[in-house]
Amino acid sequence: MIEQLKQSMYQIHKNLKLYLESVFFLRMLRVLIALPLLSYLFLQILNVTGLSSITENTIFEVLRHPVALVVLLVLGLTSIFFIYYEQAYYFMLAHLQDTQEPYRLKTIIQKLNNKARYIINIQSVVFLIYFILILPIASIGMSPGLASNLYIPHFITDELLKFNGGWLIYFGVFALIIYLSLRLIFVVPYFVVEKEATILQAVKKSWQHTRKKSITNILYLGIIVGLYALAIGTLTGVLLIPLMIIERILPVAAPVVAGITLTFLQIVLFFSFGLLQGVFANVLYRLAYNRTGAPSAIKRDTKSFFFRPWSKILYPILAIVFISTVVGNTVSLTKILYQPTTQIIAHRGYMAEGVENTIGSLRAAKTAKADFVEMDIQQTKDQQFVVIHDANLGRLANRPERIQDLTLAQLQEIQVSAGGHSDFIPSFEDYLAVAKEIDMKLVVELKLHGDESDDMEEKFVEILQKADVTKEYIVQSLDETTVARVKELDPEIKTGYLVALNIGNLPKTSADMVVIEEFSLNQRLMEQARDQGKGIMVWTVNQENLVRRAFGLNVDGIITNEPSKAFAIRETFDQERTLAQRVQELLE
Structure with a gap:
């Protein structure tokens, strides 16, 4: 595992710019396409049913409405596709780097599109259940952005834990999910990398490959997450030191420094999570295929990975966004917040x-x-x-x-x-x-x-x-x-x-x-x-x-x-x- 981690870190280091661009690309895909499309589909469900929102009291109205049910199905499939692309991207990137196959962004998308046909069938149900219930825990920090906010509402767990034996049910189910997560942790790399593998075949192969390795895997993944948390915590502390000093010796400049500091920390968190996904994908890929040799030399298409003509426009836009964010953060940090009336x-x-x-x-x-x-x-x-x-x-x-x-x-x-x-x-x-x-x-x-x-x-x-x-x-x-x-x-x-x-x-x-x-x-x-x-x-x-x-x-x-x-x-x-x-x- 240590060897695979070193190799993965080497790949990330050698291709840092590529991975940073990948993180940015996937986040923009989510913000500009995925979320607006999903929001539009959800609004259509509300429109056809005449509802203002879906609650526990109105959900059956949606399920009884034929058009709403069709739109709900489309929304579910669309969610699966976006989650699939966001997650599978890094595994395909790791595979292409390992095999020295020349690649561009278009290459990766085409390969992911070829596998997407396996999702448009009954197995999509398996895929949805897998991502919603298994992946957020199995990948520990690598959960897809579209599923990162999925969790059991606190009032359900609070009420369950009040009952006699409720804690046993809660922790029993939690332990079962972790166990299944660890046994199915290689489903995505097997499904993505192997051209003709179906979702069910990938599930079976992961189950076989992880036999008697659950404890080892969770320790390895825990080490990665621990190191990540330590690195982010240390970096956050270091970036806050100048602000703490400025607050004492030059209070008049502190608000602007605070705005800049917050913006930099937001950028760090924005990219660091994506980089963690890249590390996990590399490590899991190498563990899935027992890759222990030295990292292969990277062969990329001579053309740019991303479409560069946009760069002349993109960088000025990013600069404006950065300055605007600093200003907004400064105002947010310095506005007078009265004691709430809550x-x-x-x-x-x-x-x-x-x-x-x-x-x-x-x-x-x-x-x-x-x-x-x-x-x-x-x-x-x-x-x-x-x-x-x-x-x-x-x-x-x-x-x-x-x-x-x-x-x-x-x-x-x-x-x-x-x-x-x-x-x-x-x-x-x-x-x-x-x-x-x-x-x-x-x-x-x-x-x-x-x-x-x-x-x-x-x-x-x-x-x-x-x-x-x-x-x-x-x-x-x-x-x-x-x-x-x-x-x-x-x-x-x-x-x-x-x-x-x-x-x-x-x-x-x-x-x-x-x-x-x-x-x-x-x-x-x-x-x-x-x-x-x-x-x-x-x-x-x-x-x-x-x-x-x-x-x-x-x-x-x-x-x-x-x-x-x-x-x-x-x-x-x-x-x-x-x-x-x-x-x-x-x-x-």
Whole structure:
């Protein structure tokens, strides 16, 4: 492995300009062609279905619409093609360099086109599953750009890990995916390099070649990623040193230096990831074909690899882009960021200090200085309201009963436990009384199990009105009809439409706020919400970088398991942060 790595680094070093141009070419292909085309196809799906976005509630409308289904198929195949070209390019380049075959960009594209015919059949399903589920882990840092943002939303893993044995399922599946990744790690080089190899044949060959080598492969790949991270971390630190010095001795020049530093770091990260892809492709190619000899002399076509007549135009354009980026970064780093007005909402109370949705976790959230507490209520068998999230008592009380099958009195006698804490299930009215006592506002989520009374919303609104909290509390639900009914009964109540997954524009809703999972949050949705006069709340935001991102966008509220940490971040969000610290945060 060490020999293959040395040979690969030699190839990259000898052809550094070629690889830098390749990185630039592939990124431009993605930005100028792939993403616009995929966006266009997605917008056509929204147009033919009349939807503003695709959520968990509207996905079946897409699947039931013949035209939308066809466009969705085209979008999927287009995605496969772009992912294939972006990933296969470096393997073909490594192969041509190794075999000393003369090549140009056109040569590589033609060879990749010849293999693309194997994708236009039923095997494309195998290819799609492979890239989405396997490659982002198998290639560790070499994942294709179009798939690099694919991950399981945090709320799914958070909920899974709360169940008994959930962690075992999670890590078991994760271990299985890693194992499959390592066994199938040579699929792409075998498929790309061998002229008549089908995807299934490449899968079979990789499986055979990696037998009893999984542990060795993961160690080797781990070494490469570790060295890469060390190199990038060191280079980042070195580039930040001049800025830290300038901030102390010549503060007036620091903003411009900060803008230049950030721009250089962005360029470094832009190209370094592509170079890492090149290193991985070379190493995997050599391991797949047991190439241990000295690197071959490179034979390239006498004509330029890339079309040079554009160079006279390209370089001035790049210079203008660089200067514009420096100016933009300088403005971004030096603009005054006021402390965000984002409200901190403790998810089911403060679960680190009490059982979720109990009086104990409610009081703990007050101590943690949360602005609101998000809590869940359901209707009981006797049409009362109880504070609990799950539809049954299995997770918190180790009992099989469903909430809808028990009366409020029965539920209040049941002890629930989690995280070393124990408490009792409270009624909504008791919970509300304590919230008023400690001056804690609530975000009340109405959870539906299907057996609610016909006047459920009326009963609920009456409780809020009786407690005189209709102007202070927020009411949310996954069911848009329910929040619309609550708003109709009392227009003073601020309502939120809860969406677990949103792809596209801001969902259409009559609610005052859209409550989305952090996976779906972006600047475009924030702008659309402001234009429509609606608020945005985000759940469940726990990681520090995600909390800072939400504060930076100044969303209306973040629902978090860590209200104490979020409060500390908000309090110091723009206090005493050096320009060097701001540069580091923008790079995260």
